[in-house]
Amino acid sequence: MPFIATTILANFTVPERxxxxxxxxxxxxxxxxxxxxxxxxxxxxxxKPAHFLKESAILFGSIVIFMAVTALVLCVFAWxxxx
Amino acid sequence: MAQRSKEGHYLMLFIIGLxxxxxxxxxxxxxxxxxxxxxxxxTIAVTFAIGLYIGSVGVINPxxxxxxxxxxxxxTPAVAALGQMTKTEEYAVYGRPNEIGQIYTSIAGLxxxxxxxxAVYLAHLRGTESAAP
Numbered sequence: 001m002p003f004i005a006t007t008i009l010a011n012f013t014v015p016e017r018x019x020x021x022x023x024x025x026x027x028x029x030x031x032x033x034x035x036x037x038x039x040x041x042x043x044x045x046x047x048k049p050a051h052f053l054k055e056s057a058i059l060f061g062s063i064v065i066f067m068a069v070t071a072l073v074l075c076v077f078a079w080x081x082x083x
Numbered sequence: 084m085a086q087r088s089k090e091g092h093y094l095m096l097f098i099i100g101l102x103x104x105x106x107x108x109x110x111x112x113x114x115x116x117x118x119x120x121x122x123x124x125x126t127i128a129v130t131f132a133i134g135l136y137i138g139s140v141g142v143i144n145p146x147x148x149x150x151x152x153x154x155x156x157x158x159t160p161a162v163a164a165l166g167q168m169t170k171t172e173e174y175a176v177y178g179r180p181n182e183i184g185q186i187y188t189s190i191a192g193l194x195x196x197x198x199x200x201x202a203v204y205l206a207h208l209r210g211t212e213s214a215a216p
């Protein structure tokens with residue numbers, strides 16, 4: 001048991017290896033999920049699991065789609081400017 | 084009598100805000116919104132833990148990254164204890180993992196601030212509704 005605890009704690013003292021590539025953008029998703037869940041927890045008066053998950057998923061999807069569209073618009077703008 | 088109840092109301096708001104800061108979701112727990120409290124606690128604790136796992140505990144840096152530290156300390160006062168521990172800068176932290184870890188831990192803190200404000204607001208509404216004739 002102490003070995004497991006020490007191993008878990010040791011993982012928090014050394015940074016993970018994260019490369020700068022398109023895949024690293026996926027690290028955005030857990031953060032967006034957290035924001036969607038906490039925001040909905042503050043807005044919904046009574047939490048019923050199915051309804052709460054549905055509302056959170058809709059907000060999560062909305063944020064991701066909005067960010068994707070924004071990224072696309074910026075890419076097109078950059079392409080027009082540099083061409 | 085009315086003055087005392089007003090003081091009691093403000094004291095209650097303060098206690099709820101403090102509970103929300105001491106433990107994420109604590110404010111909602113005091114308001115007996117147990118499900119809200121559990122969801123908030125788990126989400127904020129996991130987000131904060133992911134940030135520490137990615138960047139190491141060194142992302143909490145009260146000396147070199149004060150603006151981030153202000154947002155991080157909104158999670159819980161325990162962050163200040165971690166800050167004292169990492170002050171010596173003996174924990175490795177660098178580059179992109181540092182940035183991602185700081186973003187995660189700071190967003191977790193700001194989300195907790197949102198929950199504290201929400202709990203205090205709900206308590207205020209309940210207080211004014213119960214006081215209304």
